Amino acid sequence: MMADTDAGRAAGAAREPQAGVYWFGGDARWQPPGDGAPLTRTVHADVCVVGGGFSGLWTAYWLKRLDPGADVVLLEREFCGAGASGRNGGWVNGWEDSIGALVSRFGAESAAWLLEASMGGAEVIREAVREGGIDCDLAFEGALIVALSQAQLDGLRDLPRAAEAIGRGELLKVLSAAEAQEACGSPRAVGGLLLTRAGSVQPALLVQGLRRLAVEAGVRVFEASPMTNLQRGLPAIVETPAGTVVADQVVLTCGPWLAGLRELRRTLFIIPSHVVATAPAPAALDAMGWRRGRPFADARTAVHYGQRTGDDRLVFGRGGGRLGYAGRIVPAHFHDEPEIAEIVSDLRELLPGSRQLAIEWQWGGPVERTQHGTPWVGALGRHGNIHYGTGFAGNGVCPTQLIGRTLASVALGLDDEYAASPLVSEPPSYLPPEPVRSLGARAVRAAINRCEEKADKGLAPDPLSRLVSRGLDFSMPAKIRLPGRS
């Protein structure tokens, strides 16, 4: 039974859900930017940052911190935060849930550096929020990863061991079935992990605050100013519909839109994630064990995730949906009705305490993924003056800080630990051209879904699905380039 205090906004008595982002439309603290007029002339800059999400804003932040005299222009296609940065689930964590993968890909020493550097991002966010007076509900109460089947629990087992192996066992606390159930209100929980240093944020308010800090530091921000052409020369020239930036260095932080560049077209998959927000329901969330600052996820590949907002709504999402053919971003990445209907049904099933909560907001956003899950910083063109950072694979709120720091170092030509880190690299792999890429990705995803559906019922997957879901790496080595069609 839902507590009386929540009854006024219960499902049934509710208004129709709005197709829109709750973080923008439902939180009066977020204001549409009024001072980000479009670029309408030619301007010169030391550095032109293209893309006003977390990656671009952290790059601008660090450029001005490291070199206060640097003349920095930031161009944004729509408004700062219009991409994933203003639309996400608000989990704030480093790579403490990927330690094993970091060790096997980069070796123990580099993995330890990457782990610290990624988690250090949370400290930088905390500091920027405190110093800048950013009101964004940032809180760190640990983050739950809950196993909802024995197979998911098996998948989590290695993580604490990997953390202990590099002396960071305290980052992950193992939860019993009873503890996991109590913490999230799912009777299906069979165990889990607490990422002890993680937390959550209202992401659009963090973007808004970082944008303000950038403007205060002297960054010239132009919104409604998409880069329409990039001349890869010395200096580089960034063209927009009504103006041009002539810049010594360019930093591209366009998130999934980077897949539109010919050099990166074969490096990224585009896939959406969708989210719903319920009506405020403090008593129901208390009863389910949800706490502010302690977000939730399960251990599926198409992960379910959520958080309790500052005004006591349950925000709940799921990764997955329509693939962007050839790296394209399509309207269904921002709003896909069938995908949202499935997420609502998953929510009701996984968290019975949510069944009477009205859904008030629903939205989606595109995410770029690689086969490897770790972002990287690379360069385009012959002159070494065009840099980019991408590949966050659904975990970007905190890691964008590290990538922004690294991009600032390479754009300023610094010789520091960030510029020398293994994140600065060639693309980790190249994907096959279309249609092979989409067909392969669909086959793997369908196999993963079949395995996870079986696992949810406590059944073993069929051998073919297991093989395809685990074994098919259809990336290609970076050196083998097929004749480009670009």
Ligand SMILES: Cc1cc2nc3c(=O)[nH]c(=O)nc-3n(C[C@H](O)[C@H](O)[C@H](O)COP(=O)(O)OP(=O)(O)OC[C@H]3O[C@@H](n4cnc5c(N)ncnc54)[C@H](O)[C@@H]3O)c2cc1C
């Ligand atoms: C629904 C959803 C839920 C998520 N949940 C989480 C979560 O809980 N925790 C987490 O850590 N991560 C989460 N993520 C991922 C995270 O939000 C991203 O990894 C992160 O925000 C990436 O930031 P970014 O700045 O690189 O890209 P973006 O935020 O996508 O920013 C790119 C910007 O570039 C602009 N742009 C594009 N093309 C051009 C152009 N030609 N000219 C000028 N500007 C351009 C876009 O408008 C956009 O504003 C989620 C993502 C989504 C979509």
